[in-house]
Amino acid sequence: MSNEELTGxxxxxxxxxQHVPVDKITPDSTFEELGIDSLDxxxxxxxxxxxxxxxxxxxxxxxxxxxxxxxxxIAALLExxxxxxxxxx
Amino acid sequence: xxxxxPGIAPLEQVDRSLLRFGNAAEVRGxxxxxxxxxxxxxxxxxxxxxxAVAAREAVADAAxxxxxxxxxxxxxxxxxxxxxxxxxxxxFVNLYRNNIPRVNPxxxxxxxxxxxxxxxxxxxxxxxxxxxxxxxxxxxxxAIGQAFWMVRSGAVRMAISGGSEAIFSLGFLKAWEAxxxxxxxxxxxxxxxxxxxILGEGGAMLVLEALDSARARGAKIHGEIVGxxxxxxxxxxxxxxxDGAVRAIRAALSDAALQPEEIAYINAHGTATxxxxxxxxxxxxKVFGAHADRLxxxxxxxxxxxxxxxxxxxxxxxxxLALRHGILPPTANYTQPxxxxxxxxxxxxxxxxxxxxxxxxxxxxxxxxxxxxxxRSDS
Numbered sequence: 001m002s003n004e005e006l007t008g009x010x011x012x013x014x015x016x017x018q019h020v021p022v023d024k025i026t027p028d029s030t031f032e033e034l035g036i037d038s039l040d041x042x043x044x045x046x047x048x049x050x051x052x053x054x055x056x057x058x059x060x061x062x063x064x065x066x067x068x069x070x071x072x073x074i075a076a077l078l079e080x081x082x083x084x085x086x087x088x089x
Numbered sequence: 090x091x092x093x094x095p096g097i098a099p100l101e102q103v104d105r106s107l108l109r110f111g112n113a114a115e116v117r118g119x120x121x122x123x124x125x126x127x128x129x130x131x132x133x134x135x136x137x138x139x140x141a142v143a144a145r146e147a148v149a150d151a152a153x154x155x156x157x158x159x160x161x162x163x164x165x166x167x168x169x170x171x172x173x174x175x176x177x178x179x180x181f182v183n184l185y186r187n188n189i190p191r192v193n194p195x196x197x198x199x200x201x202x203x204x205x206x207x208x209x210x211x212x213x214x215x216x217x218x219x220x221x222x223x224x225x226x227x228x229x230x231x232a233i234g235q236a237f238w239m240v241r242s243g244a245v246r247m248a249i250s251g252g253s254e255a256i257f258s259l260g261f262l263k264a265w266e267a268x269x270x271x272x273x274x275x276x277x278x279x280x281x282x283x284x285x286x287i288l289g290e291g292g293a294m295l296v297l298e299a300l301d302s303a304r305a306r307g308a309k310i311h312g313e314i315v316g317x318x319x320x321x322x323x324x325x326x327x328x329x330x331x332d333g334a335v336r337a338i339r340a341a342l343s344d345a346a347l348q349p350e351e352i353a354y355i356n357a358h359g360t361a362t363x364x365x366x367x368x369x370x371x372x373x374x375k376v377f378g379a380h381a382d383r384l385x386x387x388x389x390x391x392x393x394x395x396x397x398x399x400x401x402x403x404x405x406x407x408x409x410l411a412l413r414h415g416i417l418p419p420t421a422n423y424t425q426p427x428x429x430x431x432x433x434x435x436x437x438x439x440x441x442x443x444x445x446x447x448x449x450x451x452x453x454x455x456x457x458x459x460x461x462x463x464x465r466s467d468s
Contacts, residue, residue: 037328039325039327042268
């Protein structure tokens with residue numbers, strides 16, 4: 001999956017979770033700029049995990065604070081093949 | 090707790106391989122047949138069993154001699170966050186996964202949050218005000234506070250109050266996993282390397298009556314509850330607010346007619362999440378000013394875990410016994426100071442200290458805060 005495609009899907013997920021138009025969310029948006037608080041953040045990660053069938057570890061989740069972070073995190077998990085299957089930290 | 094020994098170990102009630110966290114503070118070796126016959130067990134979820142047994146122990150410890158008049162003038166107020174979670178989970182697994190089209194008719198009486206309160210009423214014959222408060226992690230502090238106010242006002246002569254919780258069902262644990270606040274190893278409140286809370290289960294009940302009445306009948310007195318304060322953050326559904334905590338602590342001090350300088354120990358909410366411990370520290374500093382550096386504070390959740398709706402009751406028992414025995418329980422598993430949590434948190438080892446007055450904090454999801462104030466009894 002190309003980076004553009006991944007970014008597009010992440011933007012769509014965040015837009016749906018936050019109930020905002022997708023064009024408000026750019027690849028450079030930070031969670032802070034988008035008004036995404038900690039509860040919104042874990043809700044978005046839940047949606048991301050469901051969409052890509054991956055498991056994002058808590059430690060990695062804590063470091064995510066932007067659209068770019070989400071995209072990079074997913075790309076790393078998909079590439080490593082990690083994060084799938086039974087969830088165990 | 091005197092020994093600073095955590096009851097945290099690999100989770101046994103649920104398949105750990107299905108979870109991102111694997112440790113918990115479970116009640117080990119619980120055999121309901123020691124306390125109930127088989128028919129009774131059919132009516133009682135684990136959380137109600139914990140509550141009923143804790144109440145039996147409290148009533149026996151208080152050596153209550155029941156009369157009709159006393160039963161009519163006694164209240165039962167319990168706290169529970171999730172009630173019969175295990176029962177509900179089991180019923181729904183059968184329905185949704187095992188395609189069993191019927192749910193056990195005892196599911197409703199087992200699941201209801203007031204099941205423990207109702208069971209205690211049935212066992213003791215208490216027919217006064219009996220109800221349950223469900224305010225997430227503040228449930229049993231709210232319950233004890235309400236019971237305390239009823240006894241103090243003279244609305245009732247006596248109250249049985251506390252809380253119980255049994256939360257280890259897969260569905261509920263997966264929901265906690267999704268919240269990303271459960272530690273993958275252990276519970277290290279106020280420590281820089283804290284990684285979140287450890288879930289626990291259990292129950293504790295207190296018998297409350299006016300001090301004069303307890304003295305007159307020669308009852309064993311563990312200590313006094315002298316104040317109760319509560320507040321709502323009106324800030325965020327899960328993030329804590331320092332302002333709300335400050336208002337609840339001040340309200341408890343005011344209700345107790347205590348000056349901040351009279352408090353020597355605080356049993357903290359101390360969940361070991363990044364947000365709670367720093368916010369709680371800031372709140373304590375705001376209320377107590379320079380006296381904050383003379384306070385001893387600990388989170389006993391480092392040992393008994395976070396028992397949600399039972400937390401306030403277990404911590405009230407810990408605080409009362411700390412005052413009675415002159416031993417302040419430690420914050421276990423503490424490794425590194427955190428500048429954001431720069432109070433004396435009694436790291437790892439209990440401290441011998443005879444203190445007069447203490448607080449116990451509970452700050453719940455939903456922004457609901459409840460703080461109890463205690464005084465050592467010289468009786």
